[in-house]
Amino acid sequence: MGIREQLGQDLERTGSTSGLQTVTGQVTDVTDEGTVHLLIGGVQFYDVLCTDAYRNRAAGDTVAVRRGAVPVVLWRLGDDPAAADTARTIEVAQDAAQDLIAISAYTWGTAAPPGTGWQQVTQLFTKKDGAGKGVLYAQLGTAGDTSPEAPGTRPPKPVTISPTDAGTWRRGRPDDYADSPTQGDWTGRGDRRGAWFYGTRIADACQGKTVATMKVAFTRKRGAGTNGKVRQRLFLHGYTAAPGGQLNLGDGPEALLSLAVGAKGTATLPSAWRTALASGSARGLAISGHGRPEYAAFTGGQITITFTAT
CATH class of the missing domain: 2.40.50.140 (Nucleic acid-binding proteins)
Structure with a gap:
């Protein structure tokens, strides 16, 4: 049944x-x-x-x-979700507005512009802002009017980094019998540890930017262990690619998620971890557990990074 x-x-x-x-x-x-x-x-x-x-x-x-x-x-x-929906709509609209150029009209000709209020530009400067969008600044010989207020500096858009590879290790070597990163032990043959690898993509995405948050998404794999919740024991590691021998663990464990079979979850990485990943002193994430109570397999590993304005 x-x-x-x-x-x-x-x-x-x-x-x-x-x-x-x-x-x-x-x-x-x-x-x-x-x-x-x-x-x-x-x-x-x-x-x-x-x-x-x-x-x-x-x-x-x-x-x-x-x-x-x-x-x-x-x-x-529960409560009417209208307030939450409104906040989400505003957030999406603000994100879309980052791609708009705040110029009401753009025309040209061989004669001076008609009407009043025009100011002649002596030099024009341009650069990219933190989000990679173009910014213009006009230097005037004489300012006949006050400048419009410059918009606040926008943060770079969030990026999501997917793993380039993943695997499981047991007794100091890769375990080909596990097709997803696995922690703990179900059969008594030895504890497993798993890992997700990103090459240098995390540090590359963070170069020259100030990281605000890093969040990672996992799904508890079906058919591995009990149906009930199992706490994921998460570590850092320093590999850009899967090692041929033992997978050595870095800082951890952090128990950020507890998932039942088939469940999805997203966790915010600790500030020290995001600093290590952004700088390249750590390269990826790993899991490790002991025995049946901590036995579980996980898929996913996508890391979403948000930035602050600089």
Whole structure:
């Protein structure tokens, strides 16, 4: 019997069909398949389907679940999301506006411009701003009017760095039996450690910029370990490419994410780690755990970097 069918039977036993047809649950994880893991009445259920009305799914949401042979999350319960949607719309609009050029009109001719208020430019200067956009400055012989206020310096746009390679190591050598980075041990043959490699791309992306945040996204792989949450034990490493021998670990561990099977998560790297990665003193991320309680495999490893204005 599948997980969803079992959930349906369990929920059916909570009341008669003539009673309340929905129950309340709390989302514990959002998965790579768009389903969610739920906690209902103190019991954990996995891979519950959702309607299209349930958008922007996130762990911690309180939701209404329709009972039945195939239970479905109907919608999120709570405050009106209008304020959050408005803030997100403004954020997207501001990001798009960075690509606009703030000149209301641009014309030319062989004669002097008609009308009043024009000022003659003696020299024109240009440069790139922090976001790589062109900036113009006009030097005047005589200023007949005050200059418009210059817009604030814009930060460079965020960049997302994907791994160039990934792998798993066991007993001091690469483990070809694991096709995704893995930590811990399930069979008693020895603990595994996994890693994601980025070459020099992280440091290259940060060169000449001031890093504000680094966030990394992972997905807990299905079919590896128990369904319940496993805490990822994250380390730094200093390799630009996968080593042929043992994978040595750097700073860590940091327990930034705890994910159930199939769940997605994003974590903010500590400030010391982002400094090390931006400078090139560290090159990538690794995981390492001990035994069955810490056994899990993870995919992803995309690092999103944001910058401050300089």
